[in-house]
Amino acid sequence: MATPTTVAAGAGAPAVPPTATGGPRRRPSRTSWPRMLLLALGALLFLFPFYYMLVGSFTAEPDPSLAGLAPSPDELTVSNYSAIDGSIGLVRSLVNSGIFTGGVLLGTMVLGVLVGYALAQLEFRGRGAVFALMLLVQVVPFQLLTIPLYVLIVRDYGLADSYLGMILPFAINSTAVFVFRQYFLQLPRDLFDAARIDGAGELRVLWSIAVPLVRPALLTALLLTFIGPWNEFLWPFLVTKEQDMQPLAVSLANYITNLSARAANPFGAILAGACVLAAPAVVLFTVFQRHFVSNDVGSGVKG
Amino acid sequence: MATSTSVPARAGTGAPAQRRPASSRGPLRVLGRHPVGMLFAAPYVVFILAVFAYPLGLAVWMSFHDFFFSAPGVAVERPFVGLDNYVAVLTDPDVQRSFRNIAVFLVINVPLTVALSLVLATALNGAIRFRSFFRVAYYVPYVTASVAVVAVWLYLFSTGGLVNQVLGGAAPDPSWLVNKGLAMPVIAVFVTWKQLGFFILLYLAALQNVPKEVYESASVDGAGRLRTFWSITVPSVRPATTLVVILSTITGANLFTEPYLLTGGGGPDGASASPVLVMYQRGIEQGNPDVAAAIGVVLVVGVLLVSLVNRYVLERD
Numbered sequence: 001m002a003t004p005t006t007v008a009a010g011a012g013a014p015a016v017p018p019t020a021t022g023g024p025r026r027r028p029s030r031t032s033w034p035r036m037l038l039l040a041l042g043a044l045l046f047l048f049p050f051y052y053m054l055v056g057s058f059t060a061e062p063d064p065s066l067a068g069l070a071p072s073p074d075e076l077t078v079s080n081y082s083a084i085d086g087s088i089g090l091v092r093s094l095v096n097s098g099i100f101t102g103g104v105l106l107g108t109m110v111l112g113v114l115v116g117y118a119l120a121q122l123e124f125r126g127r128g129a130v131f132a133l134m135l136l137v138q139v140v141p142f143q144l145l146t147i148p149l150y151v152l153i154v155r156d157y158g159l160a161d162s163y164l165g166m167i168l169p170f171a172i173n174s175t176a177v178f179v180f181r182q183y184f185l186q187l188p189r190d191l192f193d194a195a196r197i198d199g200a201g202e203l204r205v206l207w208s209i210a211v212p213l214v215r216p217a218l219l220t221a222l223l224l225t226f227i228g229p230w231n232e233f234l235w236p237f238l239v240t241k242e243q244d245m246q247p248l249a250v251s252l253a254n255y256i257t258n259l260s261a262r263a264a265n266p267f268g269a270i271l272a273g274a275c276v277l278a279a280p281a282v283v284l285f286t287v288f289q290r291h292f293v294s295n296d297v298g299s300g301v302k303g
Numbered sequence: 304m305a306t307s308t309s310v311p312a313r314a315g316t317g318a319p320a321q322r323r324p325a326s327s328r329g330p331l332r333v334l335g336r337h338p339v340g341m342l343f344a345a346p347y348v349v350f351i352l353a354v355f356a357y358p359l360g361l362a363v364w365m366s367f368h369d370f371f372f373s374a375p376g377v378a379v380e381r382p383f384v385g386l387d388n389y390v391a392v393l394t395d396p397d398v399q400r401s402f403r404n405i406a407v408f409l410v411i412n413v414p415l416t417v418a419l420s421l422v423l424a425t426a427l428n429g430a431i432r433f434r435s436f437f438r439v440a441y442y443v444p445y446v447t448a449s450v451a452v453v454a455v456w457l458y459l460f461s462t463g464g465l466v467n468q469v470l471g472g473a474a475p476d477p478s479w480l481v482n483k484g485l486a487m488p489v490i491a492v493f494v495t496w497k498q499l500g501f502f503i504l505l506y507l508a509a510l511q512n513v514p515k516e517v518y519e520s521a522s523v524d525g526a527g528r529l530r531t532f533w534s535i536t537v538p539s540v541r542p543a544t545t546l547v548v549i550l551s552t553i554t555g556a557n558l559f560t561e562p563y564l565l566t567g568g569g570g571p572d573g574a575s576a577s578p579v580l581v582m583y584q585r586g587i588e589q590g591n592p593d594v595a596a597a598i599g600v601v602l603v604v605g606v607l608l609v610s611l612v613n614r615y616v617l618e619r620d
Contacts, residue, residue: 039433046496047440047443049455050447056455056458064465111350114344114347115346118343122339123336123337124340124341125335125338127344130347133348137355141556143556143559143602144359144600144603145359146582146583147582147586147587147596148359149354151372152361155372155373171354172346172347172350202339202340230448231446233448234560234583249450250450252450252451256564257563267458271458274451277448278447278448282443285439286439286443
């Protein structure tokens, strides 16, 4: 697989051609109606649960029959949102999710960009070994590490119910490091040599020249990294027992398994929590969808 | 894959080195032309050693010893027990069932994932109306937290839920998530739906590397849509297919959230328990981290074997 070339295409301008009005090369609308039908059917299957989630979260009386698909406007209420907020504290959970995700993003951006740049543009002893290490890490499945990490972080280091304990195993995302390296590889070396001759230190070269040149690509890596901690369930579930420390995914899951039986409209409250958990990722990826192109995903996992 | 990506790096370093004489840096040359790179890479290396290498070694070590939770800093004896933990794991009916469950999962999930993502990626490739809309629609489940979408599936597939309302008398009894024969297939379909967007993007990347001339000559030769798909698209993306199969196998081996939440802790009667779920129950709920570590090792060896077989079968010719 031609990894470097696919990334080269991905890092430039958005790879999505403006086809909405039909390009000059083909007439997409007339020739491909079976294709459109297939795509539309697929899209319906993918989006329907999200529509149903939203509808369910705003109806006080759950109506699982077909009529429940389109409730009349006077049935709509935000009571489910206040119910779930009363049970698990939405704001607190969201803050925890934000700190967890923010910590992972900060670690990955700062330390990951440093090592990605070093691997791509600096010649130092042991670079091959670091690169090999990075590829190796990507084949070690996380589930094998769950138990020993639990023993170390929760039992030995006493980091249970702490943000550090949550963040530590994800502090640098190796897939993102790989993507960073691919982006920095495309920059011509002469550019940096010129700055070095002018007396710029390596950090300054990185910050003032390399980073601005790959800024759009860094946004992609940021989005790719965001999905992990925001959606992660097992690890924060193991680390946090206090509700005050739990990210939204964990407190909502605990609500589903333990508390919902006592609620008046359990599904409504669960769906309201699900909407709050889903919204940030869905909004981010819809807004930045141009940056989330197939080439980057492809290159991200090819390591 | 490793070699193809490292080639440009080496080629790149070769050129500037010729311009600058090697002797100009004196003895520092041993550290490379930019020793500062070591400093830049240091945090990452420390991270890998502390969070991956050491726990990996510890997992294997634990699986061969009698390991139990103890207060931090207290010296306790953890005698070597040889293969005892592995014997315990392999003879445990719950563990055996969880591996059979995951086999059911993979038999449904992997072919479905490969077929649907390749077909949808092919349909999405090229100039299409509303292309951005479709792409977003397909990857929305992938970028959304499992816990959030599990919630709506719970609602849809509950006994009195919408799916059963639509099916009427054809609804299964007992219902989907509490039915021994159906709980695991529902999880497999859920994960297929959830992950499909990622694999569609992966296939889209692969499809963009297929030369357009191949399709043009096929259409000149009068090949139909299906014929082109079978004879050109499918073989052209074979390396991506290997990757999709291996990655979806790994996803399956990692399964925890879905059986834990969707089927209330792997029910009914363990019919949908995954190895990671059993690992969690044995290791953390029941306090046998040594047995749990052994489950982890067995699982990883299993994934490696499945991956190797996949690779061999798919790339044979």
